[in-house]
Amino acid sequence: MINITAFAFTAYPVTDLPRARAFYENVLGLKPASVWGDDKQGWIEYELGAGCLAISNFSADKWKPSADGASLALEVADFPAAVAALRAAGVRFLVEAVDSSVCNMAIIADPDGNSLILHRRNAAA
Numbered sequence: 001m002i003n004i005t006a007f008a009f010t011a012y013p014v015t016d017l018p019r020a021r022a023f024y025e026n027v028l029g030l031k032p033a034s035v036w037g038d039d040k041q042g043w044i045e046y047e048l049g050a051g052c053l054a055i056s057n058f059s060a061d062k063w064k065p066s067a068d069g070a071s072l073a074l075e076v077a078d079f080p081a082a083v084a085a086l087r088a089a090g091v092r093f094l095v096e097a098v099d100s101s102v103c104n105m106a107i108i109a110d111p112d113g114n115s116l117i118l119h120r121r122n123a124a125a
Contacts, residue, residue, distance in 0.1 A: 009045065009052035010072045012114045013063040017042050019111050020055050027089045028074070048074075065112035067094060072116055079104040079120035086118070 014020035017039050024030045030046040030053070037043055043056040053072060056063075076082040083097050086108055094115055095107035104120045 007051055009054050011054040011056060012110065013060070013065050014055050014057050014110070014112045015060060015065060016111070017044070017055070017057045023111050024055060027086070027091060065114050067109060067113045067115045069114070071107065073105070073119040074116060075119050075121070079118070082118055
């Protein structure tokens with residue numbers, strides 16, 4: 001049996017690396033931890049707590065962006081403020097903000113259409 005100990009990283013394919021970096025760094029406020037390659041063919045990693053989010057345009061002919069794949073849920077400190085900031089930045093919402101008994105969440109799209117979940121656990125949950 002394989003002994004998996006953690007998630008190493010989550011990665012999203014992108015088509016335009018400078019445009020994607022502008023979104024992840026300027027809109028979402030992530031700071032690059034590692035950068036390999038260049039704008040034509042690169043891999044960028046953003047450390048998020050114990051995890052890592054990567055974006056890349058390597059293998060663009062075989063690894064394509066899609067809203068139909070898995071989604072990374074990003075936990076935010078202030079859900080209403082995060083939603084307002086994303087709206088002000090013109091980010092496309094795939095699923096509008098939902099307030100459930102356990103959390104608040106909304107699904108947004110990055111510039112390539114990959115889906116990201118904006119999430120905040122309710123204090124009582």
